[in-house]
Amino acid sequence: MIISMKLRATREEIDEVCEQVKQFGYKVHSIEGEERVVIGVVGVGDVTACMESIEAMPQVDNVVRISAPYKFVSREFRKEKTRIKVNGTEIGGDEFVVMAGPCSVESEKQIMQAAEAVAKAGAKLLRGGAFKPRTSPYDFQGMEEEGLKLLEKAKRATGLAIITEVMSERGVDLVAQYADVMQVGARNMQNFMLLKALGKCGRPVLLKRGLSSTVKELLMSAEYVTAHGNPDVILCERGIRTFETATRNTCDIAAIPVLNELTHLPVILDPSHATGKRSLVPAVSRAGVAIGADGLIVEVHPAPEKAMSDGAQSLDLAQFQKMMAELQPYLELWRESRKTQEAALSAGR
Amino acid sequence: MIISMKLRATREEIDEVCEQVKQFGYKVHSIEGEERVVIGVVGVGDVTACMESIEAMPQVDNVVRISAPYKFVSREFRKEKTRIKVNGTEIGGDEFVVMAGPCSVESEKQIMQAAEAVAKAGAKLLRGGAFKPRTSPYDFQGMEEEGLKLLEKAKRATGLAIITEVMSERGVDLVAQYADVMQVGARNMQNFMLLKALGKCGRPVLLKRGLSSTVKELLMSAEYVTAHGNPDVILCERGIRTFETATRNTCDIAAIPVLNELTHLPVILDPSHATGKRSLVPAVSRAGVAIGADGLIVEVHPAPEKAMSDGAQSLDLAQFQKMMAELQPYLELWRESRKTQEAALSAGR
Amino acid sequence: MIISMKLRATREEIDEVCEQVKQFGYKVHSIEGEERVVIGVVGVGDVTACMESIEAMPQVDNVVRISAPYKFVSREFRKEKTRIKVNGTEIGGDEFVVMAGPCSVESEKQIMQAAEAVAKAGAKLLRGGAFKPRTSPYDFQGMEEEGLKLLEKAKRATGLAIITEVMSERGVDLVAQYADVMQVGARNMQNFMLLKALGKCGRPVLLKRGLSSTVKELLMSAEYVTAHGNPDVILCERGIRTFETATRNTCDIAAIPVLNELTHLPVILDPSHATGKRSLVPAVSRAGVAIGADGLIVEVHPAPEKAMSDGAQSLDLAQFQKMMAELQPYLELWRESRKTQEAALSAGR
Amino acid sequence: MIISMKLRATREEIDEVCEQVKQFGYKVHSIEGEERVVIGVVGVGDVTACMESIEAMPQVDNVVRISAPYKFVSREFRKEKTRIKVNGTEIGGDEFVVMAGPCSVESEKQIMQAAEAVAKAGAKLLRGGAFKPRTSPYDFQGMEEEGLKLLEKAKRATGLAIITEVMSERGVDLVAQYADVMQVGARNMQNFMLLKALGKCGRPVLLKRGLSSTVKELLMSAEYVTAHGNPDVILCERGIRTFETATRNTCDIAAIPVLNELTHLPVILDPSHATGKRSLVPAVSRAGVAIGADGLIVEVHPAPEKAMSDGAQSLDLAQFQKMMAELQPYLELWRESRKTQEAALSAGR
Structure with a gap:
């Protein structure tokens, strides 16, 4: 999951988001761009619940999910076609x-x-x-x-x-x-x-x-x-x-x-x-x-x-x-x- | 219901469509245009069944429904807003x-x-x-x-x-x-x-x-x-x-x-x-x-x-x-x- | 810009992508997730050209742009409404x-x-x-x-x-x-x-x-x-x-x-x-x-x-x-x- | 062209529409349905201008064009594929x-x-x-x-x-x-x-x-x-x-x-x-x-x-x-x- 903060988000607001993410069991890597801060989220946890929560925070601009939301049906789970x-x-x-x-x-x-x-x-x-x-x-x-x-x-x-x-x-x-x-x-x-x-x-x-x-x-x-x-x-x-x-x-x-x-x-x-x-x-x-x-x-x-x-x-x-x-x-x-x-x-x- | 026949539909094909329409209890009015024949359908019958049937006939180009497909919910059925x-x-x-x-x-x-x-x-x-x-x-x-x-x-x-x-x-x-x-x-x-x-x-x-x-x-x-x-x-x-x-x-x-x-x-x-x-x-x-x-x-x-x-x-x-x-x-x-x-x-x- | 690599991308493939990004004048931060690697790109450069290039690399799954592609028309550029x-x-x-x-x-x-x-x-x-x-x-x-x-x-x-x-x-x-x-x-x-x-x-x-x-x-x-x-x-x-x-x-x-x-x-x-x-x-x-x-x-x-x-x-x-x-x-x-x-x-x- | 009148359109309103159509050089056939009147338009004239005009009349519900709006590019105009x-x-x-x-x-x-x-x-x-x-x-x-x-x-x-x-x-x-x-x-x-x-x-x-x-x-x-x-x-x-x-x-x-x-x-x-x-x-x-x-x-x-x-x-x-x-x-x-x-x-x- 990648979180991009709003332009001009303060250090405090960024920390608040990181704290919230950690409550779902994830680790964070924050990247300071020229324009804005982007936070990379890694680990295992309840992705949807975490996304919903972060998206609702006012200082957050956008959250992008990286991992696929499905598991059993994916090619990663099973390589051969199901017969x-x-x-x-x-x-x-x-x-x-x-x-x-x-x-x-x-x-x-x-x-x-x-x-x-x-x-x-x-x-x-x-x-x-x-x-x-x-x-x-x-x-x-x-x-x-x-x-x-x-x-x-x-x-x-x-x-x-x-x-x-x-x-x-x-x-x-x-x-x-x-x-x-x-x-x-x-x-x-x-x-x-x-x-x-x-x-x-x-x-x-x-x-x-x-x-x-x-x-x-x-x-x-x-x-x-x-x-x-x-x-x-x-x-x-x-x-x-x-x-x-x-x-x-x-x-x-x-x-x-x-x-x-x-x-x-x-x-x-x-x-x-x-x-x-x-x-x-x-x-x-x-x-x-x-x-x-x-x-x-x-x-x-x-x-x-x-x-x-x-x-x-x-x-x-x-x-x-x-x-x-x-x-x-x-x-x-x-x-x-x-x-x-x-x-x-x-x-x- | 309005039926437009394909270009170059023959008299026989047109009659066949009219016959099929009549089987659903409708009357037909056929209008001979410069390019093609259009058939107007009037009366009371099972509109959908009739449309489905006519649309499936190969000599028919297109069927357009005129009457609304709903009744109880329409403004025509009831003028005042339901409270x-x-x-x-x-x-x-x-x-x-x-x-x-x-x-x-x-x-x-x-x-x-x-x-x-x-x-x-x-x-x-x-x-x-x-x-x-x-x-x-x-x-x-x-x-x-x-x-x-x-x-x-x-x-x-x-x-x-x-x-x-x-x-x-x-x-x-x-x-x-x-x-x-x-x-x-x-x-x-x-x-x-x-x-x-x-x-x-x-x-x-x-x-x-x-x-x-x-x-x-x-x-x-x-x-x-x-x-x-x-x-x-x-x-x-x-x-x-x-x-x-x-x-x-x-x-x-x-x-x-x-x-x-x-x-x-x-x-x-x-x-x-x-x-x-x-x-x-x-x-x-x-x-x-x-x-x-x-x-x-x-x-x-x-x-x-x-x-x-x-x-x-x-x-x-x-x-x-x-x-x-x-x-x-x-x-x-x-x-x-x-x-x-x-x-x-x-x-x- | 955030790059997500394909699952199972090798170290070598990841390095190749990072090298390519750097050629456009950017810095990279790579984040190792449980499932895949995500690369954060920061700095100033030709964003579109870099994105186009990276998207075309076979080991890359997806590239997401973070910064807005417009400048003069944005609220960040000018706060008051143009009269x-x-x-x-x-x-x-x-x-x-x-x-x-x-x-x-x-x-x-x-x-x-x-x-x-x-x-x-x-x-x-x-x-x-x-x-x-x-x-x-x-x-x-x-x-x-x-x-x-x-x-x-x-x-x-x-x-x-x-x-x-x-x-x-x-x-x-x-x-x-x-x-x-x-x-x-x-x-x-x-x-x-x-x-x-x-x-x-x-x-x-x-x-x-x-x-x-x-x-x-x-x-x-x-x-x-x-x-x-x-x-x-x-x-x-x-x-x-x-x-x-x-x-x-x-x-x-x-x-x-x-x-x-x-x-x-x-x-x-x-x-x-x-x-x-x-x-x-x-x-x-x-x-x-x-x-x-x-x-x-x-x-x-x-x-x-x-x-x-x-x-x-x-x-x-x-x-x-x-x-x-x-x-x-x-x-x-x-x-x-x-x-x-x-x-x-x-x-x- | 087929014109369907609004429900409860009066005889006068219908005649007015028919008159307007005739001004574009067309003939009209009006069909009295159970619910509403439908007018079939035949002949040769400026279809678009006529449609625009009729669509703008308040007593008209809907106008449907029957003939294709293109000519030179149609299969009717030329049967064999252009090489x-x-x-x-x-x-x-x-x-x-x-x-x-x-x-x-x-x-x-x-x-x-x-x-x-x-x-x-x-x-x-x-x-x-x-x-x-x-x-x-x-x-x-x-x-x-x-x-x-x-x-x-x-x-x-x-x-x-x-x-x-x-x-x-x-x-x-x-x-x-x-x-x-x-x-x-x-x-x-x-x-x-x-x-x-x-x-x-x-x-x-x-x-x-x-x-x-x-x-x-x-x-x-x-x-x-x-x-x-x-x-x-x-x-x-x-x-x-x-x-x-x-x-x-x-x-x-x-x-x-x-x-x-x-x-x-x-x-x-x-x-x-x-x-x-x-x-x-x-x-x-x-x-x-x-x-x-x-x-x-x-x-x-x-x-x-x-x-x-x-x-x-x-x-x-x-x-x-x-x-x-x-x-x-x-x-x-x-x-x-x-x-x-x-x-x-x-x-x-």
Whole structure:
């Protein structure tokens, strides 16, 4: 932690700050610049509490944290990428994993059709919401447990693993009975009660980045889940909110290599929400493969124009199949590059 | 709803879209422009479902909603401002209401000191979190029920009403036993399960605007609470997230008159979170009074540099008292202007 | 400047960085933390060049600048607010200054009508663009020199000073013949060639904040003008670009007290561009007075629905007059508070 | 254009709006909804002037433009991608074009070394600024004409074409003597005087997207150049400004396929400014190739830690060579996909 004092802070004021820092168990090194004094803080202590306290002192201009605020999820804590086994598939491993399906489970026919088509095209997980977070209370809120049962049926029929959303602490037990992966939506990324409950749910968690959450905040939310007992967290870039309206969200593609530097957790891309527009999904998916994501989660619907939600960004079954076929040569390059990375890592970097 | 077709859409494609619209119970008016066809949709039906469906059709360029997506919270539904009675005080009425207190309840001494000071300075509600949503799992998470009990004690001692945060569906019953107003934090503004539960909690709700939520989304979240049975919602502008880092958030002050045009619900301002910096709180508070907010919620702590959270943005007791004194002439102007508005309203505008 | 090294940086790598820093004439203090080494840099040198160099070294994690990058415009350089005399009026002085008029000069009749009305209502400067920066090449680009001549005529008729926009280096001389204050539009805030030329124009400059410029960048642009010889710069908050679409821009009202802390330059508010909506202008103007701006610049048009630009955010003549009347009691409070500040300043704070 | 009237607008008010629209030469179709009246406007006229006028009328709620505001740059105007010939290379054609070199020209040795290395690695254009737009007046502002002469020398030695920045209207003639492509920096994207001058410069123009400019505004700025006589405009995505600070800017990768849908102009990616961090450049460049950009512009410096600007985001010569080698298999996929697209286009889509 580095504290910069206000210009013209007196010796007394500086000493007062140093004393306060020491009460948190730290040592201080003060550096007298031409313009102002800067205090370096070293040692082990409660960083946040100390920062909060120092920031509140009137003679202090600014406090900068140097150490990362997360631990379990950092690359420093663990060098190799976490591999998460789900129903015979490995996320974060040697294969690029595609999750696909409709935004919402709407009927048995719809989900079975979608499941069969995405399985055939190469997806390994079936997505589909039974509980839907909708901006309006008047919109379709999902089929709830009935939807979960249809997902289970689709799983039995196709062998696909199930990823589905859980919307609150209270819903965790029910969803965990059906889901292979528990999805946390963007609007719940900082629903800390939910994150704590997912720490104990016994299932991998897919954590979507919040609409205006920084990469660091995404990692902090993942840290909540791991610190409460569950190391199996998959991160998902799904676009952030900016001033641009040509796309539904702005796909922050560079967040993928940034996350790969900072964390060992797998990172996937949601090209459907990141763009909001069907015609852009294949191109953005290619970019996701090329940039080194661990997988994709894509909205696919047998009849997008009849979808109860997100139709405009859903591929139909033929479009999804075509996209998967076109991705193949990129996936080959992906596999080779993954092998090179692993060789480099095991050679000790 | 207005549908614009892609350039060069054929007669057949246009008819197909019109047919689809009619299935939702609407009538269509198609307008042939020089460049493209635009279809006007009128009547009563499920707007969202229809929009979702039409947006997903490939020959459609764009769909624009004309009618507001909210109903109960709109000025069209109710012309007079909603007045919410809390412990003898009225929010949205003839008096500007100040809520103040520490970010977190930390100890009996701390909360009692704060309560007495803010009551003396003119606050009517005591704020203080017992359950704290913190970005890091390692930070202080609040005193929980013990904190609620201390708030109750402070209420008995000072007569202040209590406003405190509820973080999840599961916590609603407990918090409702102690709180006069249930606060929903910015990160939970779209925790729809929580909003539904608050629709039945029997207490007024203070809904803070999400970090990257639009004014319209804030109103939709308020609509959740009202549509589930609770008309007593207070909205709170507390700054949004932008590129600017000179302040913790960017205070969207114009959202207050915007909301006053769109809704009859009371709107208050949180100058502490909106700026993140103690020295800016008095100036921003004055702006809030002048622009026509219904109240303020301010962080005040007996010893900000010892606060377990938000010390840098908390006023100490003397600073709060000074600020309240300096606000007095602005509050007089506020009262006069409120009277003028009411007279205009009752005269039928 | 504070340099934090990567985790696991070797002694050799640290020494290399220290050597590099010393080449810029600085001294270093290295602090060994539990996790990593942090290097404090003190002395006098070319900060930016040194930062650029150090940031580029692979073993460095992060470099944080401590000193402000601007000098002449800072409060440290000059404690008292700069007072800028314009045609008998003082900006930054004891009176709140209102500038008003149409977006564009469109005809003699229009500008004369506007000028007379705003002068009568209390404005001291007449605004009106003769050169218009328009997003589309097909939109009205202004009356150019003819427009400047009409402004001169209006000045003679009313005694109002003239503020008008200059769009490029090449236009400076011409505009300076007619303008009392040279206005730089938001899109030109970082047109550095223009800023340099304005350093030598011999007229005060009104610098509008860029759509996505930080407060610090605004100050750096002002520093360009002052460093090139012109100390008379007025800053203008006019709303920034965010995700919110309920208003044309987001009025960053807190930037005003932030700027008042950081700089001695006068700061005014443009409530018209900050909101884009006529109905919001009076409320936001009140907020600007209450928060301590030095003035307002407001769009006023004799017939907004006939305006060639910005009609939706322009007040008509009667609306402007009404607003000015309603501001009076707030302006009285403003004057009192200005006096208190000056007394405090001259007492030596 | 679609006009929605305010709720409760009277028949008279609606007629008034219709009359006003007709004065601009349009026809109107009014649609009576349950809640409000919507007016469709068709025909040919001055859209912007009409919109401005209507938006300013008090009984109007909202006006939505349907037709695109640009013409020459749109895909409707021209179906095939514009191919721009530069010194024997074609941008927008059958080959992916890489432009590379230092941020600034700093010395003969530096630019010659850079030029030789990037030519050898496969770049076709040499970038290097002689006029530098710097946030601070105290930072290195470029070698000016001397820098241009060094670029010419490097061109003679290597055969590379030259792309270099022009900062103002006044500098156009000078830069055009040396440059093969005239670069407009992000901060000048809406410097309309410069854009007009570039319409007549007789050289292709590379237009960088502004920090907070929408895709539509980028196209409007390109329209300025084309409408003033120069059809050879290359667009460049270089990251936008958002709340995220993990990267210098946020790379809006989806803007590339969005632009490919909307315009026939070539679109390239600047992975250096888009990320601000050397380690991210290769991954983001791969994404750029995979998503279908027409080229890259990359910062490369012989000794980044000695660079006078942008060292942290510059690759050194070996890193650039390595990146180019690793891009090869992606470039092969790019060529195949380009052929398929062309075949599809010539088959008449």
